[in-house]
Amino acid sequence: MNKFAVLIFALIYPLSLLSAAEVIHQERSMYRNILVEDSDNVRCLKFNEQTNETHQSCLYKNDPQRLVFNYTKLLFSGLLVLDKAPERVLIIGLGGGTMSNSIHQLYPNAIIENIEIDPAVLKVARQYFGFIENERISSKVADGRIYIKRAAIKNQQYDWIILDAFNGDYIPEHLLSQEFLKECKDLLTSGGILTSNTFSVSKLYDHESATYKSVFGDFFNVRNGKNSNRVILTSNQPLPNGKVIANRAKALASRLEPFGVDLIKMTSAITSTKDEQDWPESTKVLTDQFSPANLLNQ
């Protein structure tokens, strides 16, 4: 019996060395498996879908303000296009609530609405990621498309819409159609911006680009070059030129520094589709009627 126990211990022990990460919370929601993992100084929210685990949101436990992920940082490129401090912000796709917290710390007076489809994600964000809610920051469990349609009926307007609902594994097709982007555009104040965090690869990249261009005209791509992440940055007004952007980066750089965002460096990660259109002119636009998004993103 003793021998047996030793054998099992000997088998299991090396496994514990392999994964230093400790799962501190696990639950199965309506949509996916949700994991919260702690390793040393980093806490991560992970979705376990199909075969691969995707990191949704991470934070440094001893410095929660500092952003871990590059793409989250890239979303702040939006500040280079906005001509004033954002007063009303709409975030679709909550994750750990990192984006909402950061914007609140930067602009304490801004009204921020968070929309998340999965109630379990909202719960985890509150419990494990210090998601801040107060009279200015609200959260709602809803499908992003429905929320935007209702917001249009109520004549709500936003200076900044952040679309962060894609996780690389499954793309909600109804959040990537020409009709949806038009509905978003209609919610923007004059000079308001939309920043979308997307993962699209291969053929979908072309279709996605063509769809954004059909609604907004030329847009900015913000990339860090290494992976398939890109942030699409658009506005309902003409986008500013390089000089304006460089000046804004200089003016804001010190305020973004505590978040680990280097705005000056980021200016070189921005390319305009006016200068470089990297998809064929004939690419078909995605609509509610025609959207093979999940089939193309292989």
Add this chain to the structure above:
Amino acid sequence: MGIELLGGRILAPFFGSSVHIWGSIITVFMLSLSLGYLIGGKLSTKAASLSRYGLIFLIAGIAVLPIALWSTPIMEAIFIQVEDSRYGSFAASMALFFIPTIILGMISPYSVRLLVTDKEKSGQVAGVLYFVSTLGSAIGTIITSFYFVLLFEVNNIIYTFSTILMLLGIAAVIYHRLFIIPSHTLPEALHE
């Protein structure tokens, strides 16, 4: 099944892609299929013929057309009326799919009636029919979700389904008129 699958795509712009959308669609399809089976079975007891069978196909082909023609205004009206997306999606599924699916459901029991000639073989005939229709559903599902949505617009797929149904219906009616001589017109002597 092809239409059921497209249902998700049709409802998404107004009611999202939450779990309850599929709940609504599947509930409405099951509900209307069950009613369709009942009505189709009842109908088959009275003067069943191939041309009436064809008529069911024809009506089904017409009944799916509103899905392509008026789904946007119908869903818009429901979206404004019903705040809760669960009941909204259920109401929209009812409005769009209830009637066509009832009519499609009538086809199965009516087929049993037409194909069964021998009481002894009725189970076998029903078995073959279930086999064909369920296998057809499986093929319809996979082709629609894997290929059709990649190649065509949702409305075009619905128009194609509708055309196929109507053509089948017309073919059945014509075949019946041309090749099957109605029994009451036959001379008395042949009835022996």
